Amino acid sequence: MSSGIVRLSHAEVRVPDLELAVAYYVELVGLVEVDREPDRAYLKGWDEHQHHSLILNRAPTYGLDALAFKVQGDGELDALAARVEAAGVAITRHAPGELAIGSGDIVRFRSPSGHVVDLEHGQLQIGNGIPKLNPPVGPGELKGMAPPRIDHIFLMCEDVDGATAFFREVLDFRMTEQILADDGHQLATFLERDHSTHDIAFLTGPDGGFHHVAYWVDDWNELRKGADACAYHGVTVDAGPIRHGATRGCGLYFFDPAGNRNELYTGGYWFDPDDEPTTWTESEMGRAIFYYRGQVDRGFMTVHS
Numbered sequence: 001m002s003s004g005i006v007r008l009s010h011a012e013v014r015v016p017d018l019e020l021a022v023a024y025y026v027e028l029v030g031l032v033e034v035d036r037e038p039d040r041a042y043l044k045g046w047d048e049h050q051h052h053s054l055i056l057n058r059a060p061t062y063g064l065d066a067l068a069f070k071v072q073g074d075g076e077l078d079a080l081a082a083r084v085e086a087a088g089v090a091i092t093r094h095a096p097g098e099l100a101i102g103s104g105d106i107v108r109f110r111s112p113s114g115h116v117v118d119l120e121h122g123q124l125q126i127g128n129g130i131p132k133l134n135p136p137v138g139p140g141e142l143k144g145m146a147p148p149r150i151d152h153i154f155l156m157c158e159d160v161d162g163a164t165a166f167f168r169e170v171l172d173f174r175m176t177e178q179i180l181a182d183d184g185h186q187l188a189t190f191l192e193r194d195h196s197t198h199d200i201a202f203l204t205g206p207d208g209g210f211h212h213v214a215y216w217v218d219d220w221n222e223l224r225k226g227a228d229a230c231a232y233h234g235v236t237v238d239a240g241p242i243r244h245g246a247t248r249g250c251g252l253y254f255f256d257p258a259g260n261r262n263e264l265y266t267g268g269y270w271f272d273p274d275d276e277p278t279t280w281t282e283s284e285m286g287r288a289i290f291y292y293r294g295q296v297d298r299g300f301m302t303v304h305s
């Protein structure tokens, strides 16, 4: 029984100063600007084939407008839509190009966690800039940190148990890891569809909260170079480079000019559908988040958008 969700597709993020944000995401982070509208910019990692993995919306404040998952086929999208409605969640349907330049067929709903979620099939494919016949390993000149692709999104909500159950039961996400409070409720969960450690994760906090969006880099050394670039350009490094206990990933956290948290991420492991989830106890939460320091950073847990 496959729900047809392939992976995290993209995030839509609010920024008050669109020009400043584009400069930051293109020159420092190293995303590729693909399209522009008066109040919107479309970006992607260099190795992504689809039109966008990050949409910047000009808005008075910062935060997350929507997140989207890539769905395998038309039939799968219809089946998922029916399951979401059967779970008592209202959906809207959107034709290709209706919600964004290059968008495919989209089913949109608000998840129990308070986030606007899009399930999308058929986003415009524009290629990764290198040929399919005898290609070089990259497109040549790359700017900034130059992550090849989006990796995961980390959200906050009041009822992590409820949000996790919805994503597992309705959307067929697999839980790879969880952090359990002493009273048994879930403080954080990590969920995947792409066989990595997580496409999406939830942390206890306010409904609709946005903790960070992460782009993949190929190794730990890229995190050092990313931190060097942040320091050089006066960008606030929130944490890292660090190692997580949960997911065994490595990350670097920093803020865009609007205050949205970004992560460069690498490492982790592969998760098979028949693997069992890993559990962390509340007393070991520090090690789960920041493995070496072994302490939960208060700012990391409480600052969000």
Ligand SMILES: [Fe+2]
Residues within 6 Å of the ligand: 152, 154, 212, 214, 251, 263, 265
């Ligand atoms: Fe992350």
